[in-house]
Amino acid sequence: MSSVLKIENLCVAVNEKLILKGVNLEVRQGEIHALMGPNGSGKSTLAYALMGHPKYEVVDGRIFIDDTNLAELEPDARARLGLFLAFQYPVTIPGVKVADFLRHAVSNIRNPERKEGEGLIPMRDFRKELKSRMEELGIEQEFARRYLNDGFSGGEKKRMxxxxxxxxxxxxxxxxxxxxxxxxxxxxxVSQSIARLSGPEMAIVIITHHERLLEINKPQQTHVMLAGRIV
Ligand SMILES: Nc1ncnc2c1ncn2[C@@H]1O[C@H](COP(=O)(O)OP(=O)(O)O)[C@@H](O)[C@H]1O
Ligand SMILES: [Mg+2]
Incomplete structure (x- = not known):
């Protein structure tokens, strides 16, 4: 059975200021949705609130994945339930290599019961998988040995x-x-890569100002956000 992400009357405040004013949205596994709207309308706020960013306070409304209410869950628990956010402004983490970061993240997601220090996905399998994904994205192999986003160009961060x-x-x-x-x-x-990844197992919400990603990733629905509401 396919999963559903359900957002009901979501109201979110940042620094005591109400930004989202009752957002309703339902996204089913396998669907592509586009979310558009002017700068400052609350698109990133919605993304952060879904993922559980501590600065984004849910003051009303609910978020569900199937029957699970996300309200009390930390971001890592939400990730284990299958939620993912590609940041508008990715953070730099000097000292953490891309390959190590991804190997741990992948291990934690694929094996949610895993304890720190055990059960990492085997290096050989991981390397092979990472190499082919990087080739598909046109990312230089030496990226894997660099620190996460450290010294990356804007474009490199997005591909990351x-x-x-x-x-x-x-x-x-x-x-x-x-x-x-x-x-x-x-x-x-990026567009081709999203097209290759999308399918019945994945739902994608594409937040964008352009039609470039949407040309080959045709959304079933396009939502427009204005002043904290989907209009
Ligand atoms: N971390 C933050 N601190 C203060 N204000 C914020 C923060 N994040 C968002 N806002 C405010 O919330 C509003 C919506 O911003 P945002 O969600 O980034 O919009 P969009 O992604 O649609 O451009 C803006 O008025 C912005 O100034
Ligand atoms: Mg934004």
Whole structure:
């Protein structure tokens, strides 16, 4: 049976200021949705609130994945339930190598009961999988040995987010302006990669100002956000 992400009357405040004012949205596994709207309308706020960012306070409404209420769950627990966010502004983590970060993340998602220090996905299998995903995305192999996003260009950071998506294969992926800052070749790679990843197992919410990603990833629904509401 396919899973559903259900957002009911979601109201979210940041620094005591109400930003989202009653968002309703239902996304089924396998669907592609586009979320558009002017800057400052609350698209990223919705993405952060779904993922459980501590600064984004849910003051009313509910978020469900199937029968599970996400309200009390930490971001890592939400990730284990199949939720994924590609950040609009990815963070840099000097000292953590891309390959190590991904190997741990993938191990934790695929084996939710895993205890720290055991049960990492075998290095050989992981390397092989990572190599082919990187090739598909047009990412240089030496990226795997660099620190996460450290010294990456804007475009490299966006491809890094898609590489995470490709490795983690979540049920629900929110892509927050993953096409911004990319040249047209990079947009094509990302777009084709999303097309390859999408299917009955994955739902994708594409937050964008352009139609570039939507040309080959045709949304079933397009939502427009304005001043904290889907209009
Ligand atoms: N971390 C934050 N601190 C303060 N204000 C924020 C924060 N995040 C968002 N906001 C405010 O919330 C509103 C919506 O922002 P955002 O969700 O980033 O919009 P969008 O992604 O649609 O451009 C804006 O007025 C913005 O200033
Ligand atoms: Mg935004």
């Amino acid at each position: 987010e898609i590489l995470q998506l490709a490795m983690l294969r979540p049920k629900f992926a929110i892509l927050d302006e993953t096409d911004s800052g990319l040249d047209s070749d990079a947009v094509r790679f």
